[in-house]
Amino acid sequence: MNGAALIVYILGGLTIGSxxxxxxxxxxxxxxxxxILTFFLISGNYIMMNAxxxxxxxIIVYAGAIMVLFLFVLMLLNLSKDNxxxxxLTMKIAATLAGGSLLIVLLAAVKDVIMPxxxxxxxxxxxxxxxxxxxxxxxxxxYVLPFEVSSILFISAMVGAILLAKRxxxxxx
Amino acid sequence: xxxxxIFESGVSIQFYLILASILFAxxxxxxxxxxxxxxxxxxxxxxxxxxxxLLVAFSTYFQKSDAQIxxxxxxxxxxxxATVGLSILVMAYRNARSVDVGIFNKLKG
Numbered sequence: 001m002n003g004a005a006l007i008v009y010i011l012g013g014l015t016i017g018s019x020x021x022x023x024x025x026x027x028x029x030x031x032x033x034x035x036i037l038t039f040f041l042i043s044g045n046y047i048m049m050n051a052x053x054x055x056x057x058x059i060i061v062y063a064g065a066i067m068v069l070f071l072f073v074l075m076l077l078n079l080s081k082d083n084x085x086x087x088x089l090t091m092k093i094a095a096t097l098a099g100g101s102l103l104i105v106l107l108a109a110v111k112d113v114i115m116p117x118x119x120x121x122x123x124x125x126x127x128x129x130x131x132x133x134x135x136x137x138x139x140x141x142x143y144v145l146p147f148e149v150s151s152i153l154f155i156s157a158m159v160g161a162i163l164l165a166k167r168x169x170x171x172x173x
Numbered sequence: 174x175x176x177x178x179i180f181e182s183g184v185s186i187q188f189y190l191i192l193a194s195i196l197f198a199x200x201x202x203x204x205x206x207x208x209x210x211x212x213x214x215x216x217x218x219x220x221x222x223x224x225x226x227l228l229v230a231f232s233t234y235f236q237k238s239d240a241q242i243x244x245x246x247x248x249x250x251x252x253x254x255a256t257v258g259l260s261i262l263v264m265a266y267r268n269a270r271s272v273d274v275g276i277f278n279k280l281k282g
Contacts, residue, residue, distance in 0.1 A: 008184045012192045019196055019219055023203035028212060035215050042222055049233040054244050058225070061248050062218070066255045070215060073259050077211075077266050085208035085273035092206055099202030106194035115186045115234070129238035130229075135245075143242050150249045157253035164260040 008048050015041040028079050032070050039063045051130035189230035196223035210265070210274045214258050221251050 018041060021034040039062045046055035087095075128134050139147060196219060203216030225244045232240035262272065269276040 005184050008188070012188065015192065016195055016199070019199045022219065023199060023206060023212070023216065028209060031212055031215060035219065038219065039222065042226055045226060046229055049229055051229045051233065051241055054225075054229055054241050057245065057248060061252060062222070066218065066252055069255060069259060070211065073263060074211060076263070077272065079209075079211075079272060083271075085271070085275070087206060087208050095205030096202055098205060099198050102201055103194060103198035106198065107191065110187070110190040110194060113187060113190060129232065129236055130241060134238050135241055138238050139242050139245070142239075143246075146246060150246060153249065153253055157256050161256045161260040164257070164264050 004048065008045070011041055011044045011048065015045070026084060028074050028084065029071070032067060032074060035070075036063045036067045039067070046130075049130070053130060053132045053135050186230060186234050189227060193223045193227040193230075196220075196226065208273050208275065210262050210272050211259075213274065214255065214262070218251060218255065221247060 015038055018034050018037045022031050022038065025031050025034060039058060043055040043058045043063075046052075046058060200216045200220035200223065203219065204213050207213055207216070225247055228240040228244050228247075232238060232244075265276060266272055269279075
């Protein structure tokens with residue numbers, strides 16, 4: 001094991017740690033901040049796999065847009081530790097057992113994977129498939145129809161969000 | 174080029190399989206454990222990211238860029254989902270003054 005592999009293992013460990021803190025911390029704002037940290041660490045993983053476009057988009061869209069939306073909603077609702085809903089201990093144990101058995105099933109399924117080649121984890125390799133040049137070409141030729149359909153999805157999501165969050169007239173009066 | 178020799182190494186795909194499985198399980202446990210509906214939405218984002226990580230790992234492994242386009246589309250869908258989900262939660266908070274998912278029990282009629 002040498003330099004770059006060590007960086008990837010450290011990034012992976014930190015990712016698991018910060019995602020555990022998301023579900024363990026009691027304060028909702030702290031959860032959001034740990035989730036932002038998790039997204040940055042996952043972006044680091046993408047960079048180590050030479051997927052630079054996905055890494056940058058992950059930071060811009062997830063850490064930049066979606067998590068700021070979550071923070072704004074938390075700020076608007078003025079949530080704090082005191083009005084955090086409590087989960088009973090039985091429920092917690094049952095949920096952890098259920099999630100743990102899901103993890104065991106997943107690990108048992110992937111443990112026999114035989115894929116001997118290694119992923120080259122450096123920007124110095126010559127694999128170019130994660131760069132903007134190549135991705136743009138694929139996106140606007142092979143996947144141009146899904147790309148256009150996703151704009152319809154965005155418009156409908158925007159209209160739906162405005163309709164849902166708008167105050168009705170009777171409530172104001 | 175001592176830097177090139179240090180960086181000339183690889184990580185096996187099993188590491189990413191295990192990492193993505195653990196992240197997905199943490200997200201699933203979070204959805205089950207927490208009752209704050211906003212935190213539940215965040216855990217769903219965490220599970221989506223586990224899937225993204227695995228897609229990018231396999232994209233690098235097979236030297237094909239199609240999976241990274243899929244990651245792009247997953248991000249698009251996640252953004253739309255977060256917007257609509259949060260507006261539903263804000264609406265529910267306005268009516269019930271709580272973010273507990275238990276308030277949706279009232280929908281049983």
